[in-house]
Each structure stands twice: as C-alpha cells, then as structure tokens.
Amino acid sequence: MCRMYRSHYSKEISPQDYNSSVTVAGWVEDVRNLGSIAFLILRDAQGTLQLTLLKKKTPEVFEQLVSLPRESVLSVKGLCKENEKVRNGYEVLPETVTVLSTAETPLPLGVVDRVESDFDTRLDNRVLDLRKPEVQAIFRIRDAVLAAADEYLRSQHFLEVHTPKIIASSSEGGTDMFKLQYFEKQAFLAQSPQLYKQSLMATGLDRVYEIAWYFRAEEHNTRRHLNESTAIDVEMAFIKDEEEVMAILEQLVHAMWTRASECSAELAVLQKTITVPHLPFTRIAYDNVVEKLQQQNSPIQWGVDLSTEDERLLGDIMKEDGIDFYFITKYPLASKPFYTMPAGQKHSRGFDLECKGVEISSGSQRIHDVGLLTERLKACGLHPKDFEAYLKAFRYGMPPHGGFGFGIERFLMELLDLSNIRECILFPRDRTRLTP
C-alpha cells in the first residue's frame, strides 16, 4: 500500500503514536479560525481528526490551511500530540501540507451544514451526500450483508453465476422492459435472470445464485420502486417441494440480518438497533390470509394478489403477535407467473416472503415438465414459440427445481427502517432520474 499521503487513518492513531510524526489525509470538513490559533477538522474514511494550527509557530501553514475551502483534499504530515481537550484525545500539529485538490465554492450541498437538504438535492449531488457518515453507513452495511449472503450460499454449495442482461425477447411477461438496439436486432434489458437460472438447472450445476440487476420499464412513482434494482437470485435442483427453497431463503435472511446486527459502528451512526428474528419464520397459507383480511373488513376476494393496503394490514395483524417475517404460501395459481408449479387445481407452490408488511422476496417450486410448462404458458396468454430457447432447456432432462428472487434494496429498506428505497442504492434510476 502506498503510504506517501497517509500513514494512519484517524481511528488508527493510538497513544503509542503520541509525540511522533504521522501523515494523515482526507477532506476538510470545517475550519474554525480563532485568530492566532485555528482548528481544522479533517475527515477520512474512518472518522475525523483535528489539526491544530498555530499562527506564531507555523505562519505559512496557518495561512494556507485557514483559507482553504471546505471539502478540499489534503495530506498533512505533522506531530501527533496527546490533548484531553480534543475529542479524539489527540491533535495533529501540521508541519508540511500537500493540497491534493481544492474544492470549488459554494458547495451545492453542505456535508456538515446545519440545514437539511431535500432528497432530490442530495441525489443531484450524490457524491457529496455520500460523504456523510450516516449515508455511507447504509452502503457499508449493504456490503456486509452481501458478504454474509455470499458466505452463507457458498457454505450451502451454491455457485455464483452471471447470466446475460441483454436478452432477445420478453422473459416472463408482465412487467415492461427497456428496449434497445442490438446491431440489426431488437433487444431488451433483462427484467430478471429467471429463465436463465432455471435453464442452468438442466446442466448439473444444481445450485446457483446471482447478484443480479433487474431492469423494469414500469412508470411507477413510489418510494418502494426503482427502474434499476439489484437482487439475490437463487435456484436449486432436485428439490422435493418449495419448502426446501423456503428453508434456504429464511436462513439466508437470518444470516444477513445477523451480520447487519454486528455492524455496531454503522448502526450507531444511524441510531438503529437490530433485533435478529427467530427461525423458522411463520408460514401462513394464502387462503388463511384472505380469511384474516376479510375478518378485518378488507374487500379482498379469493384469487387476487394482495393490494398494498392488504399487505400493510396483514403486516399489522402479524405485528400484534410479534411477527416481523412471514411466508405467505400456496398462492392461487392465477396470481403467479407461468413457470410456477401448480398444487391442485387452483393453488400453486408459489410463496412470498414478507417483512413488516412489505414483500421482499418471492419464489416457488417451478414446473419442470415441458408439456405442463407449455400448457401454462398458453393459459397465461403467452406464445410458446417466443420461449423456444427457454423450453429447449426442459426437453432433454430437467430435474425438479425451485428458487427465489430477493430484492436487496427492499431488504435494506426494511432492515434499516428507511422511508425511501433510493436511500439503499448509490445512484438510483427512477422514473425521471438518469443522472448522476
């Protein structure tokens, strides 16, 4: 590692460094100039530290630093001194200063201003916004829970794969897709890796997962939707039924939730506490859900998917029993995609995982018989010839299989109680936002 600009991060400096020379680097968060003495707060990836500038001792350094715009980038070599008056317990007295970058003024978004900014302004200036510890904490936790997901899935012998995001035709029907020109052909951005991860079940890879991008051209305008989002997609072969899939999903969520609860520094910054849920999660059949909702005077009719209001209501009902996580199982066949395995005449082996009244994952046992699959395609108003490449994977030996898709941003939103899904992705793509 290059140590020219930095020998220590702010948090790495300890009493054994006192009275010796250190080199620190970061952004100028604030300068408090008292006349003959000034204090400069320098922020790095781990926190902040104070540079103390004495006009009499080092007049050139004093003048140079005191006149620097906030958010400029510095590397400073100086003497580290113990001082109880300073928050960190030490201060750095600069001897040599390298200004690596001078920030323009005024800042379009104050990193430590005493005024709030609109979310839109924050997103317009996302790079500055991401300098705030409470914003950064979300992405440090995101990294941690994804690492936990990798570790858990690999421990269960899942293989990480990557399937194409530029695809030839409609994958599942339903949602609108972004069109693009692929040389002389029309192509689309994948709305999910569904058909590809299923195809892989016919290869012998048996258990796969993908941290996948979903592109959806729906013109929704809500706090819970993105047009570009990410998900953990899992597919597994040789399963007995969807219960095996649900067991993996709940353990995955548990592993991620547990890892998040260990991010104490980030949670402190966000002022959140995380309670790890107990396994197994409650299973509640769709029929049972409809009954419960009707008892609460919901107008829901059997056969349709839950409305946002119904989902919320069910969340409240479960909350009364102290349940945050629950599976809704055995959905009506008609409310699930064509590849969902039927269970009897009207039900399916499809399920959703709900967290506090919000859907964070949905999955199922899939159909592996090509005849039944073709029949279901037609029943859903789709044309088998549009799915020839997909159906081909089923013709030459396809084992029983199932899986799920798990929205990462939705998960984080629930995990950290954030009110807008855009908080959970670095550079959100929504109905109107294409930059930054």
Place this chain on the structure above:
RNA sequence: GCCCCGGUAGUGUAGUGGCCUAUCAUGAAGCCCUGUCGAGGCUUCGACUUGGGUUCGAAUCCCAGCCGGGGCGCCA
C-alpha cells in the same frame, strides 16, 4: 397507466393581492479574536420555474408549458 401535490438566494425556509427595495437560518467573501468542537462578534453578497392572463397593483389569483415529489396499479 390513473389520481393528488409542489417549484422563493449555493442550501433549507417565511410569505395567502399593496406593509416585499422579499423573512430567517445556513453558506460564501472579508474583518476582530490563542483552545474551538453547532465557536463567538461585526460587515457584505446572493432568490420569487417559464410564458400568457386578471388587476390601479401579482411571489401571492387564473390558464398553459417546463421541472420535480408522492399515492394507487404492477412488482423486488
């Protein structure tokens, strides 16, 4: 796709027909100050989304455009 709402200095706001030469805070520029940590004090700078209309008079009322936020549907 349907339906609601909003747009005032770099940032966040006050303003409901004349008291607006537009409030306050934050910020920026400058000055004073040797222990600040939301430092303090003083000075200065900087804004009504666009185009029509109503009116003696419009930031304020009406219409249209542009830009944006949100609810529902759909879904992760």
